Amino acid sequence: MKVYVIGIGLIGGSMVLDIKEKHPNATIFGIDNNEKHLQEAIDLGVIEKAGSFEDLAEADFVIVSVPVDVALTVLPKVLDLVGDKTIVFEVGSTKKPICEAVASHPKRRNFIATHPIAGTEFSGPSAAIKGLFQGKTNIICEVEKTTFKLQEKALKLFAEIGMRIRYMDPISHDKHIAYVSHLSHISSFMLGKTVMNKEKDEQDIFDMAGSGFESTVRLAKSSPAMWTPIFKQNKEHVIETLEEYISNLSRFRDLLKEENYNAIFEEMESTNKIKEILNGLTTTKK
């Protein structure tokens, strides 16, 4: 079994680590524009050797795990080269632009659009970890556009590394994910910015910040190179979520100005039911 991973970072790297564990005889090839990352991935044992686009015809699996803007150009190029039995999948955080980029490709049926809801705030080959996908959701879009036998092949692999599957159309995916993922990243980045701008003397933050701040601002460590194209591709939905978030924050500020503490209490109490939702997450996903 030959597995190619194009872009060896957190997601692609973690995925081949799990695949290698389940398929010790598989050969894991890596392709990455960044020579340093390629060597690092070999040294860390994330991949076995460097691969080349010319050999993709022999691949069983091709995992495209590059920033979503790069995916738009890499995916058609990959599909041009793959063999009949190759299944290609891509793992980015937007799905409509990706699906559109390959919609009329003659080998569209060798492609399956996925979004594994898994990750950490780290990036690069050293961020790859085993077991990242265990119990996590993998969202698959336009499954009907993939050859049935290759669907089966991909789904078997996803099941082996522990993922639950959910099917969704690309527009719904991009709309919902703006709320539960993209907005969190912006809220965290801007929280980090607000505090750092104010607290020029970092020692003040360092001494006074607790685990609450740490948790809320964790995503502000994420890679701008990965996130800028995501926000670009999902611009309309992200702007919508931001408008609503800003409006809710402004209302909270106004309630404070008006000293309407009963309403402030209610704002928080009604949001407390997020507990049950998060408990659900923790139980099934951790």
Next chain:
Amino acid sequence: MKVYVIGIGLIGGSMVLDIKEKHPNATIFGIDNNEKHLQEAIDLGVIEKAGSFEDLAEADFVIVSVPVDVALTVLPKVLDLVGDKTIVFEVGSTKKPICEAVASHPKRRNFIATHPIAGTEFSGPSAAIKGLFQGKTNIICEVEKTTFKLQEKALKLFAEIGMRIRYMDPISHDKHIAYVSHLSHISSFMLGKTVMNKEKDEQDIFDMAGSGFESTVRLAKSSPAMWTPIFKQNKEHVIETLEEYISNLSRFRDLLKEENYNAIFEEMESTNKIKEILNGLTTTKK
């Protein structure tokens, strides 16, 4: 040694658990308006027995760990009753109103104003855990207003449970803590509200939300009864942080609308240096 804890929740409960571990011969008395909490605290072994205000003259330590609005009335009452050798401390998230409430009390010198920067999103006696304060910062305000011998007694106790001390005036405390703690709570509550309002079908959140959302929205599980009076007492500073946060979010939205992706990249990249600050937190505080 007699230790009284008034308000047996996350902070007060965790503190007496650690004190009992260091001083097995100490007797831990609890006082709580909530009879259920009082019994629960005894059943869980957080306290040994119910205490009463009338006996406070015999206390070595009195820990006042009630919501900050309640503290304003409880603290003077406690100081009225304590003996010469009793040191009283309070652990809430605002310091200026608390210090003002006792400023002219004849037993002001028996009081030390503290804010242990420690906690979780849980509350009540069952939230009490051992070791919560290990390596954490305890901010002490107006230390010069406390009798020297009683300062020493309190500082020894804080050192025993693993806390680092930082001294600060109450106004600076309230200003900085608005940024590194109070704002995080509001950003998290309003993020939770925004997503829940949109995603009426909770299953959508449940399936698509990952660990990033969970981390960012964790503080939205916090107690409204505890947080409403904090926001009330620190209103001016909290409004200031909210204005800046809303302004930064609005700018990010405008950059998206203008499709200025270079600026969006820079917004995130300049905030990435929060990594070093958070690494500092993780190294010393976890």
